[in-house]
Amino acid sequence: MSTFVEEKDKLPGWNRPPVIEPDGDGELLEVAMGPHHPSTHGVFRMDVALDGERVIRLKPVFGYLHRNHEKLGEGMSYLGSMPFTDRLDYMCPLTNNWAYALAVEKLTGQEVPERAEYLRVILGELTRVVNHASAIGFLIQEMGASGTPLMYAFKQREKILDLFEALTGARMMVNYMRFGGCRVDATPAWLGAVRKVLDDLPQFADEFENLLRGNEILMARTQGVGILRPELAVNAGVTGPMLRASGVNYDIRKVDGYGIYNRFKFRVPLGEHWDVYDRFMIRLLEMRESFGIIDQALKDIPGGPIMDPKAKLRGFRPKPGEAYGRIEGPKGELGFYLISDGGPNPYRYRIRPPSLINLTVLEDMCLGSNVADVVLIFGSVDIVLGEVDR
């Protein structure tokens, strides 16, 4: 009888994980890294089989933070799920709001006014800056640079979170977007404050690059480590900076052009070496592209309403049907899939979390590397456990 892997070998496009043979005749050491390991920033376990320092097998175990989000969403009104989406990927709540609002708007066929679209772009790109800066900070911290780069990133993040608070009322749990627009309008003073923060951002990116880019220790630790081949990345459904670091040109802002993204000029950085260093650099470069998008949006933002006048806040019943709203979240393709049976709450509510799907290739990237590199490769995936387990 053939094994599962042998069966799979016959399929075209199936990338068999390389089998690492232990050398010598020592026994394998099985280690449970996590659920409370400092590198996992959350509760996540990796069951690793080691031959000395080399990783022979790695099994990711998740579910420690399961909160029943999807089932809860089926039990409450469409509006009621909106604040819960903030708590999925709590580093970037605004993009979660956006993806969910997009799915419901597709379901009900609502239009979003111009001004609200621009506000969404500004907020979404600010979120991307926050996420990428802190992702790099965490990655470097896992390398041993305890604190400094992370604190530099958080210093900048705090300024952007103050902007979020001034507009939405909360730093992280924003609950800002609504079906058919946004909740509150931005004042000219707020847009001025965004402009002021934006003017400082390139300087921050320069500072961050000076601090890290040429660092010999960083290069020695990251270059050639955790290689993810583009074929495997595509087959596994990896998206976001991870996929682009593997050299695949796929950005939903370009491909789908949701919202008004086809009006903005920006470039999509791609990696050449598919390793951890590329993932780090892609995030730095994407941050700089985001500055450009915010700049263009601030210049063009029109006046007018921020809510579709026909939009209902509560008690609406979409026609039976299904909708899938997806956006390019900071971590990858974030999608919300909704099925309506004509009732006031969704019949099925499903999330495609980029963090979870990017994590599925962890074993393939880690096989054969040292234990210390596992921490680093895991950090380069950039996950938030709130979104992995939901």
Place this chain on the structure above:
Amino acid sequence: MLGEGILKGLGETARNFAGSFVSAERLTTIQYPEERAAPIEATRDFPFLVYDGADWEAGLRCVACQICEKECPPKCIYIVKSTDKKPDALGKPQIYPTRFDIDISVCMSCQICVEVCPFEAIKMDTEFELSTTDRFGGLLYDREQLARSNEYYHTIHPTEAAEVDARLAEEKAKAEAKAKAAAVAAAAKAAAGPAAPKPAAAAAAGAPAASAPAVKASEGEKQG
């Protein structure tokens, strides 16, 4: 040169370290209990109930319609309706909540209750130092603990409160105008009471005039 990148990075940290002595902008933290960051106007924490006037119980705007209770995502609001009615701010008899509890240990500060409230009766507070030693009762607020005056609302969210007041004044003016019109109509009816046949005759006279265009329209259809 090997180590150039590290030295460059260290130069950056040295610049930040030295800079923090001269530039206040590089100092990002504050000593919390003694120093406080400037409050941001839009900040929200937990809900409170707004009342007008001096007496909190008489002035509560809430009419116990229970929309917030129904829409609250974590279901932290508990309302009991009154069986009798008492006059509200407009003088209209209304049902009021005999119990209005919010468990703020469950509340997630999403402000959906504020958005769905048709009476501007529930708003978000900015108070965040709410720690208590009582694990169970201490965070379950009843309506007396939740009641805050409209003046207090003006001090924490001035812009928003001014908008709400303007909207309420407009509604009140509309209601008063309507009441006045109703009173005038009632008075006219009372005055016309003895001479009842007259308006009836007028109505009878008006009826054919009103139906005439309809007849015309149906004729037009036939022609078309």
